Amino acid sequence: MSGLVDPVKIAEKLKDSLLKREVIILVGLFEVSYEGRASSILGLGERVLMIKSDHSIIIHRPTSYEPVNWQPPNSKIEVNIVDGRLTIIARRPKPSEILIVRFNEVYHYSSFKLRDEAEFYMYATEEDMKQAILMHPSLIEEGFKPVEDERKIHPSGFIDIFGVDASGRLVVVEIKRREASIEDIRQLVYYVDSIERELGSRPRAVIAAPSIQKSATRELTLHNVEYKCISPKKCLEILKKTKGLDRFTF
Amino acid sequence: MSGLVDPVKIAEKLKDSLLKREVIILVGLFEVSYEGRASSILGLGERVLMIKSDHSIIIHRPTSYEPVNWQPPNSKIEVNIVDGRLTIIARRPKPSEILIVRFNEVYHYSSFKLRDEAEFYMYATEEDMKQAILMHPSLIEEGFKPVEDERKIHPSGFIDIFGVDASGRLVVVEIKRREASIEDIRQLVYYVDSIERELGSRPRAVIAAPSIQKSATRELTLHNVEYKCISPKKCLEILKKTKGLDRFTF
């Protein structure tokens, strides 16, 4: 691939597009260095650089989901020609961090004034699971009654659902939309310990998730935690039935 | 903005570029739906869609660092014209998930065969901090001696550094490159509990991080955890001095 574009012209266009808060796409051969929360160096290679309207920057290699380098929104962006090379510097304060991009060649430049006011709707979240359980507490077990949704833990943290079982014993429910891990058990045990210190008696601990890791299962007995299998999709179906379909369809 | 490109022609180009494993950039007015681990709907808006060589897909709105929708690498991508609209469907098995993009207009299409073999070097990571401490254990405290780096915890989990203090007492060190949180304290306490169950005696617990959250500080006394202030940048400087600068410069 050969350099198709004059860096000086690109620099001019870039400055203009930045002022106009356009979304900018650059494809080329360049190197990157980052210094801030960490430090990184990326040698010469062909990749894509995008600058968004909020002056966030993402640099994508030809593969993988994640950007290799980036700068969060509201970075101060400088464009210069250094030794004949297009150079982009993005600075951010607090934490102080700087991203430097040095082009050897620019294969492509384009910029767009984009308008995107659409709402983004996400379903089958942990919050959806919580709502379904609050409306149908028997999803946890027969006789379960939520008493507070999201109790504050002293000194910090939140319990997903706090309730009592059929025999009147306190129950702490921790909800996970994905497979429960050992880390999740730790979180729940920490909550139950806090409650016990505060109230004097130890509540039951229930982790509600679509599945659980094998090693986490071993932790269950050790820490007296119960596992209840509930999936986010099932909860979403229940919400749809209860609240009506309209909120959930295109 | 008006639709500049014929969807049928775009579809042809797209299919060709996909076969060639090119990086594809599309800018246009489109809507997105996702169904898989969760469900999401994004209405009509102007945004950028990128398909990478590994057939991962990312969709970016005009603002924010993160993509609004995506599909991880190795998705099966179909391109069709449905009711005159360019439609891209990306499917993945395990977990079964599907992403559907329906264009109203395509403002821009380009594709590039990109070559990027460069190494990516990251510094001031948790691993760097660990190496610095192993080479200079007094960073933790005078008389500290690492005995095993990364002891296997029964039944699962890893300790960053395991050692003994000047008086011969066991010390478990948990390293964090960023501010230590209550979650990090939980992780460390879990390790120490495991060790205590295994060996019968309780080791000292030290969290080494550049700073610590206020609420986490309160947890320190409660769980007998000590905090040692160490920053990743400082550790990186030490590594540079000890191992030489060459590994760390451009």
Add this chain to the structure above:
DNA sequence: CCGTAAATTTCGCCA
């Protein structure tokens, strides 16, 4: 392939 934890995690909510 599963398990575990890091990450320049980012993001959103709530005090």
Add this chain to the structure above:
DNA sequence: TGGCGAAGTTTACGG
């Protein structure tokens, strides 16, 4: 603004 936990987290590294 800071603290806290979710996320379609993803990615990397063991066993």
